[in-house]
Amino acid sequence: MKLIKKFALSSKPTKYFYILIGAIIILFIMAYTHNNNIAYIVMFFIFSISLSSLIIGRINILKSQIEIKKNRIFANQPTKISIFVKKGKFINFNSTYTFPKRGYNILTIKLSSNYPLNLAIFYKEIKKEILVYPELKGVSLKNGFIKTENIDFDGLKNYNYDDIKFIHWASFAKGDLQVKKFSGDSENIQSLVFDINKLQGDKETKISQLALWCYEAYQKNLKFTLILDKKIESKKGFDEIFKRLALY
Amino acid sequence: MKYSKDWLYIDIAIFITFLPFIFVIPFLMKIFVFIGLYFIYKKQTTPLWIIGGISIVFHFYNLIELKNFNIYLQFLVSLLIWGVYLQRTQNKNNYILLSPILFFGLSIVFFQNIYMLFYSIFEVFGFLFLIFYIRLNNYKSALKESGFLFLISMPLVIILFLFFPRYHNKFLPISFNQKIASGFSKNLDTNIKDVTLSSLPIIEFKLKHIYPILYLKGNVLYDFKNGIWYESNSYPKDTIISLDKIESYYLKQYPTNNKFIFAIDLPFESGYGKLNKYYILKSKKNIKTTLFFQLSSAIKYKIAPLQYPYLALKYNKNYNKKAQLLAKEIFNLDEKTKLKKIIEIFKTQKIKYTLHPKNIDSLNIIDSLFQNKEGFCTHFASAFAIFSRMAGIPSRIVNGYVVSKNIKGYYKIYESDAHAWVEVLVDGIWQRIDPTTFAISSDFIPPTTSKLNLYISYMKFILEEWILHYNASMQEKFFNYLKIHFFKVFGIFILFLGVIIFIILKLKQNKNILSPLYKKLGNSPKNESVYNFLKKYNDKKLNEINNLYQKITFYKSTKEDIKKLKKLIKDYNG
Numbered sequence: 001m002k003l004i005k006k007f008a009l010s011s012k013p014t015k016y017f018y019i020l021i022g023a024i025i026i027l028f029i030m031a032y033t034h035n036n037n038i039a040y041i042v043m044f045f046i047f048s049i050s051l052s053s054l055i056i057g058r059i060n061i062l063k064s065q066i067e068i069k070k071n072r073i074f075a076n077q078p079t080k081i082s083i084f085v086k087k088g089k090f091i092n093f094n095s096t097y098t099f100p101k102r103g104y105n106i107l108t109i110k111l112s113s114n115y116p117l118n119l120a121i122f123y124k125e126i127k128k129e130i131l132v133y134p135e136l137k138g139v140s141l142k143n144g145f146i147k148t149e150n151i152d153f154d155g156l157k158n159y160n161y162d163d164i165k166f167i168h169w170a171s172f173a174k175g176d177l178q179v180k181k182f183s184g185d186s187e188n189i190q191s192l193v194f195d196i197n198k199l200q201g202d203k204e205t206k207i208s209q210l211a212l213w214c215y216e217a218y219q220k221n222l223k224f225t226l227i228l229d230k231k232i233e234s235k236k237g238f239d240e241i242f243k244r245l246a247l248y
Numbered sequence: 249m250k251y252s253k254d255w256l257y258i259d260i261a262i263f264i265t266f267l268p269f270i271f272v273i274p275f276l277m278k279i280f281v282f283i284g285l286y287f288i289y290k291k292q293t294t295p296l297w298i299i300g301g302i303s304i305v306f307h308f309y310n311l312i313e314l315k316n317f318n319i320y321l322q323f324l325v326s327l328l329i330w331g332v333y334l335q336r337t338q339n340k341n342n343y344i345l346l347s348p349i350l351f352f353g354l355s356i357v358f359f360q361n362i363y364m365l366f367y368s369i370f371e372v373f374g375f376l377f378l379i380f381y382i383r384l385n386n387y388k389s390a391l392k393e394s395g396f397l398f399l400i401s402m403p404l405v406i407i408l409f410l411f412f413p414r415y416h417n418k419f420l421p422i423s424f425n426q427k428i429a430s431g432f433s434k435n436l437d438t439n440i441k442d443v444t445l446s447s448l449p450i451i452e453f454k455l456k457h458i459y460p461i462l463y464l465k466g467n468v469l470y471d472f473k474n475g476i477w478y479e480s481n482s483y484p485k486d487t488i489i490s491l492d493k494i495e496s497y498y499l500k501q502y503p504t505n506n507k508f509i510f511a512i513d514l515p516f517e518s519g520y521g522k523l524n525k526y527y528i529l530k531s532k533k534n535i536k537t538t539l540f541f542q543l544s545s546a547i548k549y550k551i552a553p554l555q556y557p558y559l560a561l562k563y564n565k566n567y568n569k570k571a572q573l574l575a576k577e578i579f580n581l582d583e584k585t586k587l588k589k590i591i592e593i594f595k596t597q598k599i600k601y602t603l604h605p606k607n608i609d610s611l612n613i614i615d616s617l618f619q620n621k622e623g624f625c626t627h628f629a630s631a632f633a634i635f636s637r638m639a640g641i642p643s644r645i646v647n648g649y650v651v652s653k654n655i656k657g658y659y660k661i662y663e664s665d666a667h668a669w670v671e672v673l674v675d676g677i678w679q680r681i682d683p684t685t686f687a688i689s690s691d692f693i694p695p696t697t698s699k700l701n702l703y704i705s706y707m708k709f710i711l712e713e714w715i716l717h718y719n720a721s722m723q724e725k726f727f728n729y730l731k732i733h734f735f736k737v738f739g740i741f742i743l744f745l746g747v748i749i750f751i752i753l754k755l756k757q758n759k760n761i762l763s764p765l766y767k768k769l770g771n772s773p774k775n776e777s778v779y780n781f782l783k784k785y786n787d788k789k790l791n792e793i794n795n796l797y798q799k800i801t802f803y804k805s806t807k808e809d810i811k812k813l814k815k816l817i818k819d820y821n822g
Contacts, residue, residue, distance in 0.1 A: 038360065045405055
């Protein structure tokens with residue numbers, strides 16, 4: 001009983017299934033009234049082809065296998081996961097997922113297939129544990145941490161396609177184009193330290209803030225040290241840092 | 249103008265399902281079918297309206313004719329074709345999508361023959377292939393997939409066909425435009441001097457036992473006037489005294505456009521038609537379509553008339569003067585000796601059997617036959633019947649068919665097997681005498697079809713009997729057979745299943761170009777790439793194969809390279 005329930009629940013007949021049932025009924029009437037053996041044979045063919053196609057379709061979905069490539073998935077962000085069908089025919093699935101929480105989440109992929117004759121759609125759920133990185137949320141590094149106003153003036157340097165706002169207009173008036181130089185400029189920053197204990201708010205906001213900073217730092221190729229319960233250097237790698245963040 | 253590809257599948261479906269009808273639609277509709285294609289291509293509806301309308305009206309203006317079922321069907325199909333052609337010029341709609349199904353439905357009802365059986369199975373496969381082709385867009389894999397599905401559903405079809413409960417023994421007597429054999433007439437005209445009989449088939453049947461010669465009764469004739477033997481109803485009824493060697497069989501009778509059904513002598517039970525007082529099987533209406541039904545006949549039997557048939561001694565004393573003198577000599581002997589004497593007289597004649605005798609006087613039939621020594625079965629029978637009447641033995645002529653050639657009890661009778669013989673009343677029992685067999689000069693070999701033709705007919709008949717006309721009684725027959733030979737049938741089915749599984753496995757097998765090489769090496773890569781596997785051998789030739797293989801699979805595959813690779817693998821020896 002349980003088996004039948006499982007069998008029935010995971011499949012859904014299409015309109016062609018009902019059309020075929022209608023065809024079988026009409027053929028049966030044709031065959032029965034005149035003992036028309038050609039109609040009988042056609043009816044049996046349609047019946048057994050559809051029966052075996054349903055069985056084949058079921059076997060196809062049961063034996064189907066997929067492979068999930070490692071992706072960087074962040075919480076609360078629709079992510080396209082690269083899923084490859086290793087085994088099975090006409091397999092459809094949804095590849096964009098959103099996870100609300102960081103840490104190990106269970107990814108439920110609903111595979112569906114209408115192989116071979118589109119008489120019914122078969123479903124199968126594949127569950128896989130997947131690591132979701134924290135949501136990237138908070139104040140950006142540019143606006144929060146590295147603020148140009150807070151950094152001391154450190155003399156002038158020659159113009160090298162810098163931002164207009166850094167141009168030293170006084171020297172420009174003298175006919176010499178120079179820009180202002182600050183001690184807090186990126187090339188001079190030796191090391192950033194992201195410490196969870198120095199941030200305010202609840203745990204999730206703190207983690208999200210740290211995740212955003214780490215993400216931006218990696219994008220800008222900045223070196224940093226992350227302090228959670230232990231110190232972690234940025235050279236450990238993106239995935240290692242984010243794994244720590246996700247599981248903190 | 250361009251042919252739009254989304255019409256392709258519908259056009260193929262319509263073409264496949266319509267094909268059987270091309271043989272039966274009227275001539276003008278055939279022309280319309282071909283001319284119409286041009287206007288469909290040009291998307292002109294008006295000419296299609298006009299031409300189609302004209303050809304239908306021209307053919308079916310006589311509405312009374314539509315009472316004839318065949319013509320009514322032709323009318324229906326013609327209308328359908330007209331409709332499909334008109335719809336085809338429009339956009340795609342549900343009517344045009346429905347038309348292949350209508351054609352298919354009509355064809356499996358109206359064509360009840362072995363060709364349609366195979367064609368409908370082909371159509372099922374064709375539709376399956378088409379579905380896969382639409383889904384996969386690759387004819388090779390579509391063929392593979394549809395073949396696979398078709399094959400695995402085959403055993404179930406066979407089981408369902410044999411075991412699905414059948415309730416009645418009806419058969420559907422519908423067939424289109426059949427050739428009607430018309431060589432048989434209810435009377436026997438001995439005036440005919442030149443006979444050419446067509447080779448159209450008349451009857452087919454399969455018996456359990458083999459008999460060297462079988463007579464099939466057509467009609468019993470008593471009255472002889474102006475050289476023609478007539479049937480008559482005024483003679484006493486025949487009754488059965490004993491029946492022996494009873495055969496129950498299926499008879500397939502082709503249309504003859506008369507009421508006679510040619511059953512094996514002597515039919516006593518029949519699923520179709522009625523037996524008259526001389527045990528002649530007759531249909532109620534003229535037979536215009538092929539019949540297939542079960543009946544029982546006795547090969548050996550004794551029948552006798554209820555009263556002594558004095559009228560069967562009548563003959564015209566003005567003719568056959570010489571024969572009358574001969575008959576007078578034996579008139580007073582007892583019946584058995586008289587019959588023996590008459591046969592002896594005929595035996596000594598040594599008459600030449602020819603279908604084109606020159607001098608036949610049908611009234612003086614005995615004298616002219618004995619003098620000119622030329623004639624065929626009609627003349628022999630007529631002469632013998634009259635002679636025995638002269639000698640005081642009541643006689644009658646039977647015309648029908650005679651057959652001896654068979655395959656395992658399967659007989660097929662053609663129009664050219666027509667024959668006539670005599671029945672004489674000796675000791676109160678009608679006895680069959682075939683004067684043709686003993687009066688002719690040498691062993692006469694009747695013209696028959698070749699052995700191969702007979703074999704083909706035999707196969708067709710068996711298929712018809714077991715598939716096309718499978719019914720409740722055949723099912724009972726099958727179940728009885730199954731009870732006795734269960735393991736034989738089961739074994740055959742398992743063997744069939746094995747063949748199907750073998751073919752499926754062959755179909756499913758992935759052909760790897762390197763598999764012959766693996767065979768030679770006695771090893772194949774496991775959990776490693778082909779490249780690493782072949783590299784391990786450190787062999788010059790293998791490295792060459794490896795490089796070429798990598799090029800074909802990962803870079804570019806050309807026919808020349810594949811050929812070269814195959815050759816390298818073939819030439820590789822350790």
